[in-house]
């Protein structure tokens with residue numbers, strides 16, 4: 001029995017192990033190439049999920065910004081509340097997008 005490295009988490013595992021005890025990656029009889037293919041597929045799926053979220057974040061940002069700049073808020077308590085809400089939505093959209101940018105970079109770097 002030899003010790004090898006898990007292709008996913010790089011922690012030491014037995015070369016006889018069917019699954020990685022650290023990250024639960026199923027090794028089975030898969031070759032290194034199979035595992036690499038599986039990992040890149042998972043990475044691709046993760047990236048497209050983040051991409052969808054980025055689109056949604058941009059949409060939230062645009063809608064929020066539209067109301068901030070174009071909205072005609074009455075100078076009442078309700079109007080101020082609506083304005084603050086629009087600013088908050090814009091900020092959330094922007095921050096969400098920024099987070100997704102960072103996640104994309106981190107996922108691609110791995």
Ligand SMILES: [Zn+2]
Pocket residue numbers: 006007008009010011020021022023024025
């Ligand atoms: Zn692992």
